[in-house]
Amino acid sequence: MSLKRNVVSIVVLLVVAAVSTALAGEKNAPPSQKIPKGAKVFVAPIEGGYDTYLKDAIAKKKVPVEIVASRDQADYEITGTSESQKASTAKKVILGNWHSREEASITVSNIKSSEVVWAYSVHEEASTHGKKSSAEACAKHLKEAIENQ
Amino acid sequence: MHSRQLSVFPVLAALILCLAIYPLPARSSTSQESNSNQDQNKGADTGKPAPNDQAKVPVSNIKSAPTDEGQLATVNNAKIPSYSKVYVGPIAGGFENYIIAGLRNKKVPLTVVIDRTKADYEISGVSDSEKAGWAKMLFIGSQNSNEQASIKISDLKTGAVIFGYSVHKTNSVRGKQSAGEACAKHIKQIVLE
Numbered sequence: 001m002s003l004k005r006n007v008v009s010i011v012v013l014l015v016v017a018a019v020s021t022a023l024a025g026e027k028n029a030p031p032s033q034k035i036p037k038g039a040k041v042f043v044a045p046i047e048g049g050y051d052t053y054l055k056d057a058i059a060k061k062k063v064p065v066e067i068v069a070s071r072d073q074a075d076y077e078i079t080g081t082s083e084s085q086k087a088s089t090a091k092k093v094i095l096g097n098w099h100s101r102e103e104a105s106i107t108v109s110n111i112k113s114s115e116v117v118w119a120y121s122v123h124e125e126a127s128t129h130g131k132k133s134s135a136e137a138c139a140k141h142l143k144e145a146i147e148n149q
Numbered sequence: 150m151h152s153r154q155l156s157v158f159p160v161l162a163a164l165i166l167c168l169a170i171y172p173l174p175a176r177s178s179t180s181q182e183s184n185s186n187q188d189q190n191k192g193a194d195t196g197k198p199a200p201n202d203q204a205k206v207p208v209s210n211i212k213s214a215p216t217d218e219g220q221l222a223t224v225n226n227a228k229i230p231s232y233s234k235v236y237v238g239p240i241a242g243g244f245e246n247y248i249i250a251g252l253r254n255k256k257v258p259l260t261v262v263i264d265r266t267k268a269d270y271e272i273s274g275v276s277d278s279e280k281a282g283w284a285k286m287l288f289i290g291s292q293n294s295n296e297q298a299s300i301k302i303s304d305l306k307t308g309a310v311i312f313g314y315s316v317h318k319t320n321s322v323r324g325k326q327s328a329g330e331a332c333a334k335h336i337k338q339i340v341l342e
Binding site: 080090091095097109114119121123 | 243244246250251252254263267280322323325326
């Protein structure tokens with residue numbers, strides 16, 4: 001009888017230890033940073049209409065995600081910022097460069113868990129195709145991130 | 150006489166160019182980064198706390214970590230547990246996105262969240278970007294911008310600022326991206342892996 005009681009108490013202690021260890025580990029567990037193929041993604045408005053370029057680039061580069069028009073329907077959200085500076089007269093005259101300077105940074109976050117799962121920034125000092133180039137760079141790297149998981 | 154004038158002209162041009170370029174190496178060397186705690190700016194800058202603040206902030210609280218770019222300072226050797234949830238607050242010019250991208254690029258073991266209520270720590274700061282002017286293009290032939298940013302990390306539970314860092318990059322090749330990555334690189338030094 002006492003042996004049975006001891007076994008039960010040991011089992012209970014082991015269970016408690018396992019649960020507490022799991023809970024302790026859960027607090028700072030590495031996030032599951034994965035964007036599944038075919039995930040529904042909402043592209044939030046970005047200044048300068050950069051979200052439009054991004055949507056086009058995602059389609060052009062065949063990124064395996066589904067763009068949705070409403071945030072409520074989406075699993076992931078793309079937010080970001082972009083800055084474009086047209087070539088100044090000095091740049092044209094002195095450096096002989098007509099191309100614009102493009103900077104952009106985007107973040108993909110899981111709407112349910114609020115975790116940022118992917119982020120990327122691009123800087124092009126003389127962008128041949130302006131915002132289109134930088135948006136396609138973002139899309140290309142997003143595609144790589146999804147496919148190389 | 151004519152040939153003498155011809156020889157003087159290039160010398161004068163070279164002299165003007167030298168005068169224009171001379172101060173740059175001293176102040177730039179492409180990047181200058183420094184790090185200090187917000188509460189201890191004076192102490193971190195001078196290596197000693199201000200006399201009035203001596204009682205509040207002992208200098209021993211500032212712990213230096215190895216870095217080749219500047220002095221890294223944290224309060225009480227503060228560390229952030231790996232995969233802690235961090236919220237990056239909005240920064241002018243969307244610089245928070247560059248910090249998040251930098252954290253990912255530098256593989257900093259933190260979990261960035263977009264909901265402040267779910268976070269343990271908050272990163273906030275300011276940033277400023279100065280585009281290359283015509284004079285810079287003419288005299289130096291550089292079209293790179295000057296970037297500066299300053300961030301701080303605060304513990305949302307206690308409200309204490311545990312880390313501060315500022316970066317200044319003259320002729321930043323990759324603009325805000327470089328500044329964001331510099332911030333991320335130094336944040337990594339206080340994250341327990």
